[in-house]
Amino acid sequence: MQSVMSSGPSLEADSVSILRSIIPGLESTKHKGQAGKIAVVGGCREYTGAPYFSAISALKIGADLSHVFCTKDAAPVIKSYSPELIVHPILEESYSIRDEEKSSISAKVIAEVEKWMERFDCLVVGPGLGRDPFLLDCVSNIMKHARERNVPMVIDGDGLYLVTNCLDLVSGYPLAVLTPNVNEYKRLVQKVLSSEVNDENGTDQLLSLAKGIGGVTILRKGKSDFVSDGKTACAVSIYGSPRRCGGQGDILSGSVAVFLSWARQCAAKGEVSMNPTILGCVAGSALLRYAASMAFDKKKRSTLTGDIIECLGRSLQEICPV
Numbered sequence: 001m002q003s004v005m006s007s008g009p010s011l012e013a014d015s016v017s018i019l020r021s022i023i024p025g026l027e028s029t030k031h032k033g034q035a036g037k038i039a040v041v042g043g044c045r046e047y048t049g050a051p052y053f054s055a056i057s058a059l060k061i062g063a064d065l066s067h068v069f070c071t072k073d074a075a076p077v078i079k080s081y082s083p084e085l086i087v088h089p090i091l092e093e094s095y096s097i098r099d100e101e102k103s104s105i106s107a108k109v110i111a112e113v114e115k116w117m118e119r120f121d122c123l124v125v126g127p128g129l130g131r132d133p134f135l136l137d138c139v140s141n142i143m144k145h146a147r148e149r150n151v152p153m154v155i156d157g158d159g160l161y162l163v164t165n166c167l168d169l170v171s172g173y174p175l176a177v178l179t180p181n182v183n184e185y186k187r188l189v190q191k192v193l194s195s196e197v198n199d200e201n202g203t204d205q206l207l208s209l210a211k212g213i214g215g216v217t218i219l220r221k222g223k224s225d226f227v228s229d230g231k232t233a234c235a236v237s238i239y240g241s242p243r244r245c246g247g248q249g250d251i252l253s254g255s256v257a258v259f260l261s262w263a264r265q266c267a268a269k270g271e272v273s274m275n276p277t278i279l280g281c282v283a284g285s286a287l288l289r290y291a292a293s294m295a296f297d298k299k300k301r302s303t304l305t306g307d308i309i310e311c312l313g314r315s316l317q318e319i320c321p322v
């Protein structure tokens, strides 16, 4: 029986033990893909950094393959950041197409993603996605297909904007993980609970929110990260950095995708008993916070997201040496 809490009344999760329990061994018998195939749906004309941070973090943590489904404009830019990523330039924003093209483009997008969908262990929906209505409509269709195929989804950034306005996309889907920052959490609470964020009763409110969306898992980001699936709640407060450079949430989304895939593999073998989405969130949060503190020790005020990504490998090695 796996315990997510450390002993005592604190909500703090035993995140180091959780990390160690779900990280797979590196065995010579394994083939490419067994350690995880992740896809990020995000990246538009404005934002190319966010999907890159998410997808490259997944690889640096140990996934074997990392795909990005983005707009045609964003693709060459994301490809130029890294030859490691498999980049699909399939999405379109309204400015680049005529109204009469919309239905055929929408069908093409879903046909392209469908070719790959069953191979993915997890999707990350939203990093740098933007808010173009036509693009979000296509992404809604991608999410519906992922759900039909029982593919887990980590929803972040503009994916949360989409989901907050259309809760049915995730409501009642236990393989959905929402990772809101302070603004995104506020919008979710207002929409689902018709109230304002109440920090005095923060854990109860988080439990109600996760329950209100039908048992999805929510990772509320902040000074401490709080995680709940509507039944249990826990926190990750260890490590962290005082630098709040943009992009740390993107590292987190890619990390959670990998860890929840690993946690599901462990759960299928009966090695863990906690909800794998909770384990994935706790592990992702702890690793990001550890890498951020390591990067800050070295770079101080000039710490950027790229510096934190560079520390992911050493952080993993210190927590779970190979």
Ligand SMILES: NC(=O)C1=CN([C@@H]2O[C@H](COP(=O)(O)OP(=O)(O)OC[C@H]3O[C@@H](n4cnc5c(N)ncnc54)[C@H](OP(=O)(O)O)[C@@H]3O)[C@@H](O)[C@H]2O)[C@@H](O)CC1
Residues within 6 Å of the ligand: 046, 047, 048, 049, 050, 051, 126, 127, 128, 129, 130, 131, 156, 157, 158, 181, 183, 184, 246, 247, 249, 250
């Ligand atoms: N290097 C990169 O590429 C990075 C890219 N990033 C990407 O940026 C995107 C937004 O994420 P974020 O974190 O800025 O969202 P958040 O805190 O709610 O917003 C702050 C304020 O901005 C506003 N606002 C935001 N988007 C808007 C829009 N499209 N159109 C209009 N308003 C918008 C918002 O206003 P509000 O909606 O509250 O009225 C709030 O006041 C997301 O795709 C993320 O992945 C980040 O991951 C960082 C690294």
Ligand SMILES: Nc1ncnc2c1ncn2[C@@H]1O[C@H](COP(=O)(O)OP(=O)(O)OP(=O)(O)O)[C@@H](O)[C@H]1O
Residues within 6 Å of the ligand: 157, 180, 181, 182, 221, 222, 223, 224, 225, 240, 241, 242, 244, 245, 246, 247, 248, 249, 250, 251, 252, 285, 288, 289
């Ligand atoms: N005040 C804080 N103190 C310590 N750590 C924090 C604080 N705020 C956020 N973090 C850490 O940074 C991570 C990212 O949270 P943040 O709120 O910056 O997300 P975000 O706004 O979505 O980021 P992004 O810029 O990638 O969109 C969280 O997992 C959390 O661990």
Ligand SMILES: [Mg+2]
Residues within 6 Å of the ligand: 156, 157, 181, 249, 250
């Ligand atoms: Mg964010």
